[in-house]
Amino acid sequence: MANIDNILKKHGYKKSELIPILQDIQAEDRWLPCETLKYVSEKLDIPLIDVYSLATFYKSFSLKPRGKHVVTACCGTACHVRGGPKVLQELQNQLHIDVDETTPDKHFTLETVRCLGACALGPLVVVDGKYHGQMNTKKVASTLKKYSKKKK
Amino acid sequence: MIEMTIDGIPVQVEEGSTVLDAARFYGIEIPTLCDHDGLSSYGACRLCVVEIGKGENAKLVSSCTYPAETGLNIRTNSQRVVSARKMLVELLVAMCPSSKTVQDLASAMEVKQVRFKVDKTNDCILCGLCVRMCEEQMMAKAIGFVNRGKNRKITTPFDKKSDVCRTCGGCLYICPACELRCQGPAADTDLCNACVNVQPVCLKEEDNKMCFLETCGWCYEELGRKNNKKEIIKK
Numbered sequence: 001m002a003n004i005d006n007i008l009k010k011h012g013y014k015k016s017e018l019i020p021i022l023q024d025i026q027a028e029d030r031w032l033p034c035e036t037l038k039y040v041s042e043k044l045d046i047p048l049i050d051v052y053s054l055a056t057f058y059k060s061f062s063l064k065p066r067g068k069h070v071v072t073a074c075c076g077t078a079c080h081v082r083g084g085p086k087v088l089q090e091l092q093n094q095l096h097i098d099v100d101e102t103t104p105d106k107h108f109t110l111e112t113v114r115c116l117g118a119c120a121l122g123p124l125v126v127v128d129g130k131y132h133g134q135m136n137t138k139k140v141a142s143t144l145k146k147y148s149k150k151k152k
Numbered sequence: 153m154i155e156m157t158i159d160g161i162p163v164q165v166e167e168g169s170t171v172l173d174a175a176r177f178y179g180i181e182i183p184t185l186c187d188h189d190g191l192s193s194y195g196a197c198r199l200c201v202v203e204i205g206k207g208e209n210a211k212l213v214s215s216c217t218y219p220a221e222t223g224l225n226i227r228t229n230s231q232r233v234v235s236a237r238k239m240l241v242e243l244l245v246a247m248c249p250s251s252k253t254v255q256d257l258a259s260a261m262e263v264k265q266v267r268f269k270v271d272k273t274n275d276c277i278l279c280g281l282c283v284r285m286c287e288e289q290m291m292a293k294a295i296g297f298v299n300r301g302k303n304r305k306i307t308t309p310f311d312k313k314s315d316v317c318r319t320c321g322g323c324l325y326i327c328p329a330c331e332l333r334c335q336g337p338a339a340d341t342d343l344c345n346a347c348v349n350v351q352p353v354c355l356k357e358e359d360n361k362m363c364f365l366e367t368c369g370w371c372y373e374e375l376g377r378k379n380n381k382k383e384i385i386k387k
Contacts, residue, residue: 049309
């Protein structure tokens with residue numbers, strides 16, 4: 001809870017800065033646990049339902065635990081016609097998880113996004129904010145390998 | 153005072169009132185669903201649409217949220233308004249066919265068919281009355297809108313019993329979807345319309361016995377005579 005207090009102090013306990021506060025918390029913890037939202041609502045004197053509405057409204061906030069690396073596959077129109085669904089299927093097969101799920105070892109989380117605005121690079125896969133363009137089913141394994149646990 | 157016209161009638165209303173307030177003050181009926189005295193205007197159901205503006209600039213606005221302005225020319229019953237209202241009721245019926253309030257509105261506007269896919273599992277029209285009731289009258293703020301788009305729903309935080317909820321029941325009291333429609337023989341249909349399409353029973357008396365049939369032999373005879381008369385008149 002210490003880090004939340006620091007974040008709240010940084011934003012001056014302002015009600016209007018709820019979104020940046022939640023963003024900062026998510027940047028540290030990778031997700032927003034129930035207790036965190038309750039703590040924030042208490043400290044900022046905002047009804048819990050308002051904090052919960054906001055956290056569920058924006059797709060960038062996650063109320064489920066997320067893995068160490070977030071793999072985001074683009075499902076936009078341009079990526080779709082260039083083979084996005086095949087790449088997504090390959091990612092699901094390799095990670096053995098569905099969309100919006102996390103691997104049991106809490107290492108990877110698979111997500112989808114509508115469009116990232118980099119259609120020329122499609123099909124696009126983003127891992128931890130790094131764009132991997134011109135993705136195909138063969139390149140999926142090597143890309144994931146870069147982020148998988150280091151061999152002992 | 154603001155001067156404007158509603159359905160061609162010049163009216164005067166106080167500043168700060170809405171178009172709906174003005175229409176009600178002058179006894180002009182506008183159907184509403186998500187509007188309630190004592191709660192803020194929300195404009196969720198759009199049933200209170202009225203037409204304003206001239207010619208190409210004419211547009212539909214929700215009267216419950218539109219502030220009265222000087223020189224407004226408001227039409228509450230133009231063809232465009234009526235057809236828009238009918239479609240809105242159809243959409244509401246498609247969203248929540250089990251609600252008596254919605255079905256009554258459909259019957260009152262003589263909606264005879266629903267052109268949209270009816271979701272019989274849904275029991276909420278997201279009018280936000282319960283949310284406003286909880287916040288503004290009960291001062292609790294225990295429920296609110298969660299998620300967005302097609303997943304939008306009204307619930308408590310984390311779908312668990314809220315700490316601030318006093319189980320006052322205000323949300324149930326004000327909900328227009330909680331009251332179920334008449335559970336008659338047509339309870340499973342998309343559109344109730346029971347009150348519009350009801351067949352009057354026959355109250356003819358013969359030899360001190362009441363008929364009570366929908367159409368008895370006597371009625372047919374009567375009907376035949378009437379038709380003959382019409383034909384004779386036509387000839």
